[in-house]
Amino acid sequence: MVDPVVGAWVLEFLLRRPDVGDALAGELLLALPLPSPLPPRLSATLLLRRLAADLSRRSVSPRTLHSLHLLYLLQSSPSLAPAFTAVAVECTVSPLRLRPFSSSSGPDADADADAEFFDAVNRIWNCQVAELERSEAAGLVSCALREARKEMEAAVVDPALRTELAQRETKEAALVAVQVCLEEMEKEMGPTFLEAAADAIVRCDCETHRSLVVLSDKLRSFRSIRLEPVERGLEIGHPPSKIDRARSTVEDGKGIKLNDRNIEKGQMGTDQEQGYSVDKNTMSCELQEEFDHKSCDNNYSDTPQSGQMDPVPPDPKDLGKKHHDIPTDTFLHPDEKHIRCSNLDANTATNLDATTMQKPSLMNRNATAHTLEWDSIPTHYGKSPNMEKEMDYVSSMNSKSSSSLCETKEYVLRRRKRKWNSLEEETLRKAVARYGAGNWKLIKRCHPEIFERRTEVDLKDKDMLDDGVYTGNRKVV
């Protein structure tokens, strides 16, 4: 069994080799045992490879933007800010180039392109960039970025400016900026750990030997903190090794895709219903889900190609956080992440009480059930893996205490009823006017603080109520 720390060294070395293709890199990432979270240096290497892959395909996408942001958090470099600006502009402007040149295509195509542009302006400039300015990554916010933001916002109300932007060579500028950034950052990173070690051995450089020993000790102590519980967990359940899993995936003909999307809702649901959970100290499955959950999932749905490493673009709220420790799963395909999580789940589940395992799904409706309210709202009904931990029961029944009610399984949990305040109502009204009714997910995402305690369905319900579409539960015809 390869030591995870050694696995990280080997992977870093191989990823820097130009003759190791993306598909092979993907297999290596999956097959090699690695520390979790990944060491920053390896994370940076992965992100640089991701950027290189984008360049080779001449692709500039929101993922490129996210890679640059993550790189900044890992290793700030002066070349990152210009690249970030150029990529942000290209990601915003690119929908405009889809507008038809001939008028025969009709106004609908124009409107669609404009709508995509408006959405990009909001998502990238109003959310991501605005949040960057308040975050630890504020160094990415240059004068050029501010100027670009003003121009993009001006283009929202100026059709002529949109036409002019559509004709600009923003893609070429972004590719050049990323290329420059890539070259500079690779230069700054210097040789890989293994290369440095090899050099030291060849030159018998005593000082470097000492530093290698110190570094090695540090890495080992890091491993002992983060990985020992995982190793213990793996011993309990005897799951297939990562190499086995990688092999079976290849044999299944699925190939290995390395991207980062949310764990399939259904898959997680199955685990929750079975009462599986993952110890926070053992693995970052829950943290990963939180990381995923906070990610902007709209507009990043382009299918990744096999063998690419695709970190997910961040939620604007997350832009202010340091992601020096990027979980291993950040670079994994959802299928593989699920394999990893479910294996660990199964291991952890062996320690669970049988009664916990048999707990019925909270989503099962019982017509005779009484209702309890709880304070903490899951973002999606029944989806929170920590639902039981988060529950704050508020009994609405005077005859029974909360504790006695909790002991039965016949009670449906219900959120505490909260009246809409004027700020929420006003914000919703404005948001509907701006984005249109029906874009509840977008509206919630653009006002996360105000609608923190509201679900997308709540927004819809409130809007319909205010519009007089229905009164209470009676639809107005």
Added chain:
DNA sequence: GTAGGGTTACCC
């Protein structure tokens, strides 16, 4: 993810 309709809690 959203729409439509059902259920529940709250207020008078």
Added chain:
DNA sequence: GGGTAACCCTAC
């Protein structure tokens, strides 16, 4: 007890 706002479920 009735009206209604808020919440929930489920089909698409």
